[in-house]
Each structure stands twice: as structure tokens, then as C-alpha cells.
Amino acid sequence: MSYRSYPKLELHLHLEGGAPPAFIRGLAKEKGIDIHKIFDEQGGYAYRDFDHFLRVYEAACTTLQGPEDFRRLVLAVLEESAANGVIYLETFLSPDFCGGGDLEAWRDYLGAMTDAAAQAERDFGITLKGIITCIRHNGPEQAKTVARCAVETKGDFITGFGMAGAELMGRPGDFAYSFDMAREAGLRITCHAGEWGGPDMVADTIRDLRPERIGHGINAAKDLALVDQIAEQGIVLEVCPGSNVFLNAVESWEKHPIRLLRDRGVKVTVSTDDPPFFHTTMTREYDMMAENYGWDEADFAELNKTALEAAFCDAATRERIAKKLEAAQ
Secondary structure, X not given: OXXXXXXXXXXXXXXXXXXXXXXXXXXXXXXXXXXXXXXXXXXXXOOOOHHHHHHXXXXXXXXXXXXXXXXXXXXXXXXXXXXXXXXXXXXXXXXXXXXXXXXXXXXXXXXXXXXXXHHHHHHHOOEEEEEEEXXXXXXXXXXXXXXXHHHHHOOXXXXXXXXXXXXXXXXXXXXXXXXXXXHHOOOEEEEEEOOOOOHHHHHHHHHHHOOOEEEEOHHHHHOHHHHHHHHHHOOEEEEOHHHHHHOXXXXXXXXXXHHHHHHOOOEEEEOXXXXXXXXXXXXXXXXXXXXXXXXXXXXXXXXXXXXXXXXXXXXXXXXXXXXXXXXXX
């Protein structure tokens, strides 16, 4: 069976990384931008490895040049997510891609995205919240600029702060100032760690940045004492199995550590990361977990419960999403 219509919560999706290839090709044609080399013969995104993926990702983003482009992007991504059963989504947003970190420019982009999110909720029944992320390979000083954008625009839509990008550049403590700024302003905290870095990167992130969620976190599984620490502290892992397998961060679905982590009491959720780049959807994630792990609706209900409890949203939104889940049972 397919779990396409099963209601799902997703906490880890990069907005630009969710852009359908056809959408980016259309924008490139409209603007006369030649990025044909980032696509394969079937029209999908093409890259060799993770570093090349980052370059292809940034090339695709060159077509996103103003607030209207991002309004259209939000609608395209949310329509696709809703078609795969997602009723609540948190997406990573970066002011680096929206005006280069300029606060007033960022406000214009944010207004367009917020309007699109409201329209998508009316049209597709999906709720969106935004987590502002600094880009690790842009360095600690630029991270401070991004954190200021987050602090100045936090509210009902912007609810969290985090960090993405090339994980092996710098150490978590280099970015502590930005995370402290965001936390003190009341933003919820997540951070990518342990996708490529080892257990030490996860441990340093927990110690220096104090996140309540970790993006990926899978390499913590190589240190069972750390796994137990994560479980004891109640830190939630935003696991993206399809992404990890596609990028060869793990060897296969069968050898993915999500089961070990869950069995040892770690709170895990499941997301797509950058779905069209990794040829996945939330439907495929659920179908592959059912196929490889024998997980069923009881397991998926537990994943949704964990995600809802960990969601960076207000109590009223949480209650509304809980009622949607109950109605679907």
C-alpha cells in the first residue's frame, strides 16, 4: 500500500531545496538565465556529490531574484507537499537568498512568503511555519546578520532559528553569539549536525548551541553514550532517511540508524530535506520505512506525535493540527 494520503508532519525542509525542477527551469527561461547544466536528461537536478550539490543548489537559487519569485516558490512547494499528505510543515528560510541579509529587503521577501503561506493554507489545507537559518559556510559574521533578521521578524510565522550549509566548516562554538541572540529573543533552536560530521560534531553542537532539535544527527549513532544522552535530554532528531541514502551519508535504507536511535529512546521525526534534489517525497519516505522496517500506521502515528510535540508553533496551532490528526484516524 502507499501512504500518500496518510496525514504527515514535516519539520525539516529547505524552501529553495523543495523547488520543483520545472519551476526553476521556468524562472530561468523567464529571466534569460542559462543554468541548463544543473539538470539531467530527464529534467531533474544533476550533481556528483554533496559539495557539487551545494553548487547546483545555489545555481538554482540564482533564478529566485525577488519577493514575487519567492511567493510563487512557496505556493509550488506547499502544493507538492500537500499532495503528499503533509498537513503541517516547517521550512528553513535564509535571508542570504532573500536580499543578501539586508533587513528591509528581507521584510519584503518575508511578506510575500507569508501571504503565500496563508493562501496555501486556504487552498491546500497545509500550515507553514518558518525557521530562519544562517549558512554555515558563509561564516560567523554573516550568521550574526541573519540572526538579526530573525530576531527583528519573529512572530506567528517566523518561530525558529538554525544553521545549515557545509557542516565541516568551522565549529559550532564559532556561531554561539548568533544562537544566543536568537534564543534570548524567544526563537526556538535547531541546528544541522551529524549528517557528515561525526559524533563529536553532534556533541559540540549540543554543548555550544543548546538546540532542542538537531537536523539529521544520524552520526550520533556511532557513540551509544551520546545517543543515550540525546534520549535523556529529550533532544529531537529531524531525520531525513531518503536524503541520507541518496547522498551516500549512509549505505542503504536497511543500514540507516533511525531504527537504532528510536529503539534507544531517541525522539525521531522524518522529513525530506530537499525532496526533488533527492528524488523523494514524504509519501516515498513513509512507503520506504514500511517496506524496509515493517513500520505501520502505529509507528507513523508515533512519528507524528513526536513531530507535533517538537513543532515550533504556538499552542493554538498545535491544537488545530492535533484535531486534524484525530479526524484522520
